[in-house]
Amino acid sequence: MSSTAKAPDTTEAATGPGQGKPRKRMPRAQRERQMIQVAEAVFAERGYTAASMDEIAERVGVSKPMLYEYFHSKEGLLVACIREARAELRRVTEQAVANSPTGEEALRQGLRAFFGFIRDRKQAWLLVRHEASLVGTASEELETTRQQQTDLIATLMGDFTDPETARFAEESGLLQAAAEFVVGGCERLAIWSEQRDDLTPEIVAEYAVNLLWGGLAQIAGR
Amino acid sequence: MSSTAKAPDTTEAATGPGQGKPRKRMPRAQRERQMIQVAEAVFAERGYTAASMDEIAERVGVSKPMLYEYFHSKEGLLVACIREARAELRRVTEQAVANSPTGEEALRQGLRAFFGFIRDRKQAWLLVRHEASLVGTASEELETTRQQQTDLIATLMGDFTDPETARFAEESGLLQAAAEFVVGGCERLAIWSEQRDDLTPEIVAEYAVNLLWGGLAQIAGR
DNA sequence: GGAAGTAACCTACTTCGAGTAAGGTGGACT
DNA sequence: AGTCCACCTTACTCGAAGTAGGTTACTTCC
Secondary structure (H helix, E strand, O other), X not given: OHHHOOHHHHHHXXXXXXXXXXXXXXXXXXXXXXXXXXXXXXXXXXXOOOOOHHHHHXXXXXXXXXXXXXXXXXXXXXXXXXXXXXXXXXXXXXXXXXXOOOHHHHHHXXXXXXXXXXXXXXXXXXXXXXXXXXXXXXXXXXHHHHHHHHHHHXXXXXXXXOHHHHHHHHHHOHHHHHHHHHHHHHHHHHHHHHOOOOOOHHHHHHHHHHHHHHOHHHOOOO | OHHHOOHHHHHHHHXXXXXXXXXXXXXXXXXXXXXXXHHHHHHHHHOOOOOOHHHHHHHHOOOHHHHHHHXXXXXXXXXXXXXXHHHHHHHHHHHHHOOOOOHHHHHHHHHHHHHHHHHHOHHHHHHHHHHHHOOOXXXXXXXXXHHHHHHHHHHHHHHOOOHXXXXXXXXXXXXXXXXXXXXXXXXXXXXXXXXXXXXXXXXXXXXXXXXXXXXXXXXXXX
């Protein structure tokens, strides 16, 4: 847990060891990252509605108007956090998927990375789930980020598909649909597996690969 | 759309035709249903955070403390709405699935009902998606309702599975996992299909059946 | 070194909405 | 008619989102 180190420490660390100075100025980009980090924790801890900008500001070691200067609104801050989390998730899965020889193997590796991310970065994951509660402009804004995830899977599947099938799949929208399906199913699976402590990311990933690759036909008796 | 008739009309309708009396008393159960109905609309319209209890109360034609008397808190009202929506969704799919001869057919019918529900009752569907944003006690409270959905699918699949497979699947948790997977994948698919106006519920259901039943192996070139 | 400029930052406010206290009113039943 | 209870209201508190306007520290150029 990163909560062992409280936010103000970061500020002091930049100043120097154990100084009395309570606060320190900081370049914009750095402050911004720090704010996102703290906000992520607070949102995850309290939930979006219950989280207060005052608390976030205090834990950053800065006053409220700074938050508004950088992120314009509470929802803006949330969006920034979600975007950050999504970007990280994408980085992780993209890297895991690279250099896989077959489609099935790529799927397996990607899913392992995905479920691993969820285990290790619970806070970030909670934020991504939160996305659904946004309405209007904010949700449109995130649409791009969200699509990258499914696009990754779609192109991935395209890579391992023979040309004719790929063309057909693309035109019919089946490829996109499949990608959405993978993402949605795995998210739900992740939520489900959180409540069972006997499951490692590898096991869950294996469940998902089996279900996805083989389909339900193998479970039902035809 | 039920929004052709504004909320106050309901009140007057109970009183009698075209009376001058602005408001009318109403038995608790009926008021409660009405409140849930209005709240569903407002939450869907504005989003949970932006929706105000004052507006809901006004559109119901009643004062705010009534809402609190019946639902205890804003989140309580949201939970009531979600529960209602989930219950309806469950009714619809359960009915559609009944009397299907095969597992595949049951899946198809169930999914058609599901995607049809999403098209016809957009507001209710938005609420169900909202569930993810709840935290703590409220989300636990809804866990039961949520499980009914996956349980339905799980038992459904169990019904069409030969005994040995079923026992294995049950013990390993694979059956539950599969059910979660189906639900999650379809939810995402639903969100995706909302943005494309060329897709009927039947087509989307067919996509889903193909993906689920046959698996991805049929798309990729092995 | 010091003046000028600017980016980071603050205190002190307004506003709006969730939640509450305490009291009014109308219909049902004796 | 009178009493009772469930339904309903007005009028508040309080906490948190968002803002106006001033202050401080770091940089730059003479």
